[in-house]
Amino acid sequence: MILEFRRNMNHWDRGLRAIAGSSLLILGPVTEYITSDSISVIIMGVLGSVALTSAIFSYCILYEVTGLNTINNSDESND
């Protein structure tokens, strides 16, 4: 399988990922609001970072390897 690294998410997807990623980082490593368990905090930190990064680049590698995407041509041309 050859990865193309092309944008594969729309603005809604990016927004949701940005909110989810920030929430995970705040509730996890920053405040330890949900739990102070180190493994849980690491998981939330990693997932939050990945979600934020994917939102910034509009690209999700899991979308690519599963053949999914939330982008359409009009979104792509707008970007």
Place this chain on the structure above:
Amino acid sequence: MVDATIFDKRPNFMGIFLVTSLIGIMLISLAVYNASRELEAIHEVDNMYRVIHSVLGEEKIEQILRANHAPLQIDVGLNPYRFLILSDKHIEALQTEAKEDVRRLESIDLEDTRVNERGGYFEADNNTYTWAAFTADNSTNQLLVVHTFSSEGVSAIAYVYKKRMIIPVLFYVWLMIWVSLIFNHLLKKLKTQQKLMKHLALHDSLTSLANRSLMEDRLLKLIQVSHRENKKFAFSIIDIDGFKAINDNHGHAYGDELLRQVAKRLKSIMRESDTAARLGGDEFTIMLNNIDEKAWHAAFMRAHTVLIEPYKLFDTTVTVSVSIGVAIYSVHGDDADTLFRHADEAMYVAKAASGGIHLFEELEIEK
């Protein structure tokens, strides 16, 4: 004409992964529950040792072991501590409350239940009992303290789950969903490729009609079915006259386009149950099954009429003649080779008469 295959089934790993994940999570939860209870019991052993040691002290323990009498009652929580003397030969209760413990301790190997140097825990009579052993320098006996263990209960376990397990479990389920989606996607791609390869192996790449291999396979199956049901079918070989001239005069692109259009016209007049195939070059074959004489005669007439109509090839229009040779199962042969040979001979007779299907009729009339 369409092969229904297992490849049409939609792959789905989601259910398998979620069910196995659920089973895994239940087993891990159970293990965590048991581990939490065990840790609680171990904590209780350490706590009991510390309390007894601080309340009685070394001297008092020595006195008890020397005099074999119980200390004052020490009650922590709901369950009081019970005192016993453990010697090489037997266990002796120092209090009446501890007599039941003698019975319980005699039925187990105490050392097997030890969890650390201070003591251990064992289960008996549907209860868990923790114990701690104390020694003195001038005695071989040990002071054994037994306590009925009472777990903190569901709240403590729920706390452990909430603190340690919720996030890893959610992460694990999330991961499993993605893994199943990846597997679904890969399997779908694999099946699409397999389907394509199978199609390429059994179909002509230029016209998408069945190729010779598939035609032979279907002819054999049709013979078996017709033999079993005592039915007839028509097998024909079609040759496009003048194909070579088109190739030579206009180029191979025109010849290929002509073959594609011939295949398209053949498909348009075929039923789903019939088979059209390209044998190679400009030769085609069609098999009309389960059909009476009038019907197949009309079908071949229609095929001939359709095939001799002008063809628009890019920037030019060409007209070709068509020779159709027909053999009927089981009148002209009851095996594939004979049928094929007779149809071929009939086609050459038609070709010698400059094409047409009349030759087929004449051939039949002659017979």
